[in-house]
Amino acid sequence: MNRQQQRILVLGAGAVGGYFGGRLLEKGCDVTFLVRPRRKKQLVEQGLVIRSIHGDYRSPVRAITAGEKAGPFDIVLLSVKAYHLEQALPTIRPYVSDQTWILPLLNGIVHLDRLKREFSPDRVLGGLCFIETTLTEQGEVEQYSRRHDLVFGELDRRETDRIRRLEELFRGARIQARASNDILREMWNKYIFISTFSGITSLMNSSIGPVLQSGYGTEITRRLLEEIVRVARGKEPSLHEGTADQTYSTIRHLEPTMKSSMLRDIEKNMPVEADHLHGALIRMAPEGVDLPLLKTVFSFLKTYESRLQSK
């Protein structure tokens, strides 16, 4: 890989890919977005637009659609929704060499196994982000709160040269990026947090503040969280004892106006990652484990999905 200029392919120029890809572009990195035709038209006509508390940004971008000649790339940043991953994977194949690193930023965990089956396992890094953004109807990335964290690391916890190179890549970009030597556990922590937070805010159709102030909101949130931690601990024994307490405290200290991207998608009548997040937890739970709140959230989301499909 060229030390000077790493070539980055961002799959999906939505809320996450548009933001982080845009910030790398702003820094002067070599960024290409792999998008679908409608998004390409938007990007060609108006450029990439970010509206953010950390500073707005607008720039022409290099955008390609599947099959266009480009690459190979050094890094692929995966930022599609989980329900689009299967369809998207073959489209990145031509741009991936045996030197390319794949950095997924999806919420959840089960995509890691899918990626390791599709590409050689040593190509796949662990990654997560903490950011509250959405893609507006006009195709602009809008950020609602301050955090714009991106965490990455080797799934086998090694401190490798490529992790140091990624640190270099993100340094100086308007992103709070850091390497982790325990990325899998951090991804589980984020998964626990997001399935609780997205579950409760979607179910209650509200940002987190009113949920926690409602009659039994704190109690229901805590119970949902404990069900999720129980399942997660069965799969990832390295989770710390205090995981539930810590996550609960994080949720209680969120800005009251904060919403999950899942709720924002529901508000836009878009599909949700129910199978990938809550469904996957239910599937991985040992038989007989009682998960009433997790199953309530999942059933709510599936009911929403079928209503959406029948529209």
Ligand SMILES: NC(=O)C1=CN([C@@H]2O[C@H](COP(=O)(O)OP(=O)(O)OC[C@H]3O[C@@H](n4cnc5c(N)ncnc54)[C@H](OP(=O)(O)O)[C@@H]3O)[C@@H](O)[C@H]2O)C=CC1
């Ligand atoms: N938004 C947020 O605040 C956060 C989201 N996440 C996670 O990040 C992941 C991405 O979410 P988010 O960015 O919000 O989702 P968005 O829906 O905003 O963006 C995903 C983009 O992927 C594009 N896409 C879908 N399929 C393809 C394809 N085959 N080729 C090219 N582009 C494609 C979509 O474009 P189109 O359909 O228009 O073609 C869309 O613009 C999810 O797992 C989410 O849970 C994590 C942290 C925060």
Ligand SMILES: CC(C)(CO)C(=O)C(=O)O
């Ligand atoms: C809670 C948040 C905004 C943090 O990244 C998130 O991951 C999501 O809503 O999908």
